Every structure is written in structure tokens, then in C-alpha cells.
Amino acid sequence: MRVRNRFSSVLALSVFTLSLLFKPADAFSSTYPEVKIAVVSWIGYGPLYVAEKMNLFNKYGVHVKLINFSDGALMSGATASDAVNASTLTYDQVIPAVARGLPVKVVMPIDYSDGADAILASDSIKTVADFKDHKVAYNFGTPSEFLLGYALKKHHMGFSDIKKINISAGGIPSALASGSVHIGVTWQPHVSKALSLGDGRLFHVVYSSKDAPGLISDTLTFNSNFIKTKPSEVLDVIKGYIAGMEYMTKHHDKSMKIIAKELNISISSVESQYTGVKNVSESNMGEVFKKSKSSLSYYTSGAIISQIQLHDKDISRIPPTSTTFDSSFVKHILWKAHNGF
Numbered sequence: 001m002r003v004r005n006r007f008s009s010v011l012a013l014s015v016f017t018l019s020l021l022f023k024p025a026d027a028f029s030s031t032y033p034e035v036k037i038a039v040v041s042w043i044g045y046g047p048l049y050v051a052e053k054m055n056l057f058n059k060y061g062v063h064v065k066l067i068n069f070s071d072g073a074l075m076s077g078a079t080a081s082d083a084v085n086a087s088t089l090t091y092d093q094v095i096p097a098v099a100r101g102l103p104v105k106v107v108m109p110i111d112y113s114d115g116a117d118a119i120l121a122s123d124s125i126k127t128v129a130d131f132k133d134h135k136v137a138y139n140f141g142t143p144s145e146f147l148l149g150y151a152l153k154k155h156h157m158g159f160s161d162i163k164k165i166n167i168s169a170g171g172i173p174s175a176l177a178s179g180s181v182h183i184g185v186t187w188q189p190h191v192s193k194a195l196s197l198g199d200g201r202l203f204h205v206v207y208s209s210k211d212a213p214g215l216i217s218d219t220l221t222f223n224s225n226f227i228k229t230k231p232s233e234v235l236d237v238i239k240g241y242i243a244g245m246e247y248m249t250k251h252h253d254k255s256m257k258i259i260a261k262e263l264n265i266s267i268s269s270v271e272s273q274y275t276g277v278k279n280v281s282e283s284n285m286g287e288v289f290k291k292s293k294s295s296l297s298y299y300t301s302g303a304i305i306s307q308i309q310l311h312d313k314d315i316s317r318i319p320p321t322s323t324t325f326d327s328s329f330v331k332h333i334l335w336k337a338h339n340g341f
Helices: 010-021 025-031 043-053 072-080 091-099 143-154 169-178 190-195 224-229 231-250 252-263 267-276 282-289 298-311 328-338
Strands: 034-039 063-068 104-113 117-122 135-138 163-166 183-187 203-208 217-223 277-279
Touching: 034 043, 034 072, 034 231, 043 063, 043 104, 043 231, 043 252, 043 267, 043 277, 072 091, 072 104, 072 217, 091 104, 091 143, 091 217, 091 298, 104 224, 104 231, 104 282, 104 328, 117 143, 117 169, 117 190, 135 143, 135 169, 143 183, 143 203, 143 298, 169 183, 169 190, 183 190, 190 203, 190 267, 217 224, 217 231, 224 231, 231 252, 231 328, 252 267, 267 277, 282 328
Parallel strands: 034 063, 135 163, 135 183
Antiparallel strands: 104 217, 104 277, 117 183, 117 203
């Protein structure tokens, strides 16, 4: 929704228009409705970082403000309470949020992890089976918890077989370096930082999201009331994000610099870390909302996720998959693209 000012004379309108032409891009943001989106530091949010930095959201009439959370477990509550309007929740965070009755819905897929989430351990620990009775550090209520739970289940174990330690994703490298724990679960860029300790000789990846394809997927999740009352702004945010993806394709080097600065890592680290994540293209966004056997479908991945969470008592009921998302915005965009609009 664009805010438009009315003037009583053509001259006044002309002066106003000319003044806008000579304002920097950031000056436009104050004339647009602000949409606050909670994020954590994550390589897969590249299109969001680029779209915000290059003012691509403004092109569609919204000003997006990315708010960084050090604890990703707090984002669903912040979105439900409208402290922020949306969050980049993983789908395994969306399911328990909806199960608890929080008013949140996925409107768009962002990416899926393909090795960028990992369980790290010292050399003395070779397999997941070796985790038994050990301290395992991770940020409770985040994708790290789900990845760990999935890995334990695959090895006929559960959380009762380990000693859980709650540490933020960014704190895992330091915890491992201190020797207080020998097993930690986190995501990029923290994985690379941990692996670099001791010249890369101290820790290794025991299990990663590459072993669970499609199950750790990031989403753009909005407050349900915001969706109902401001659907045009939701749509405009999605359009701006897609513009961010397109910009990354056309201006690769500049985009890598933007992401590197946002995550406070080197450009070479951005390049290497991006191999562990796959952003969902505009043309494939609709696939996650369809019933299929692919693990990229929320119906398939959701069934796996919710069964694990029910078993681990993270949820007391499994919400119907259709209640976790609103696919109308992606369908609208895809319909317009298909019909040449």
C-alpha cells in the first residue's frame, strides 16, 4: 500500500515530486508502512539482506526492518504477540507454534538446509551412537534441537540418552573451545567457526542437515492477524524478497559483499557456506504447499517433524498441515507470472 499525499495545486504537487527525485533511497522508507521481520544470523537469508540493503522492498511500497534475534526460540512468540510482524522461522518451529495455538502462518518458503546445520564433536566421538551420556550443547527450541532429535531417533536413541545444555547458536564454538562440552549443534556461520578451531583439527561434523534433506527449511511466517488486515503488505514483502533473489543472480559479487558484511564474515566464507543451503526459486515456491512424496513438501516433511516432536513431547497434538500456512500469496504471484503479468 503506497501512501499518497494530496495537494490543492498542480504547482505544489510538482515541487513535491521534484524533491523526491533528489532524495537518497533511504528517504523513501519513511513514506512507506514498516514491516518488522525477526531473523537470526543465517547464510540462507541472503536475499533478505540484499533486498533490505538495496531498498528493493521500497520498490513495492513497504519498508522492511530486519531485527536480529540472538535466541531463535523467541521469534515465534514475538511474532504471535505482534512485537514483530513476521519471522524467518524454520518449519519445525512453526508446527509447535501452531500446535500451541499461536496465531502464525507460513506465507513463503525461503530455503532448505543442505549441510549448513550440523552436529559437531571432538575427535573422540565418531558417531551419533557415541553421544550416550554425554553433554550436548544447542539452543533449545531451534532447528538444532530438531536436527539432534532426528539424528538420535535414526540411531535408536532419544533426548533421555544425553545431557542437554542450552547454549545460543553463536555460543557453541566458544563452548566447544572451552572444553565444557564435546558435542555441539549449530548452524552457519557458527559451524565454520567451530570447525576452524585449532587449525581445523579439534572438531568434525558427525551429522548434518545433508543427512536429513528438506527437513530443515526456513520460511517467512507472518502474524495471522497481520495477514488478514494487511494482505497487500504481505504480498509486497514477498515481491521484494523475490527481487532480492533476482538481484543476487545479476549482481553476484556485490551481493556476496553485502551478505559478508551483514554476517561479519569474509566473502570467501559466504561463498563456501552458501553451498550448504538452497534458496527456493520463485518458480518452485508453490511445491512446498502441495501434497507430494517429496520431503520438500510441508505435508511430507511436516508429518516426519510432527511425529518426532510428538514422541519427544514438544507438542501435545499434531496440527493439520493446512493450518500452518497461507499459500494464497505465492499462488497469486505464480499465476501472474504464468499469465505474463
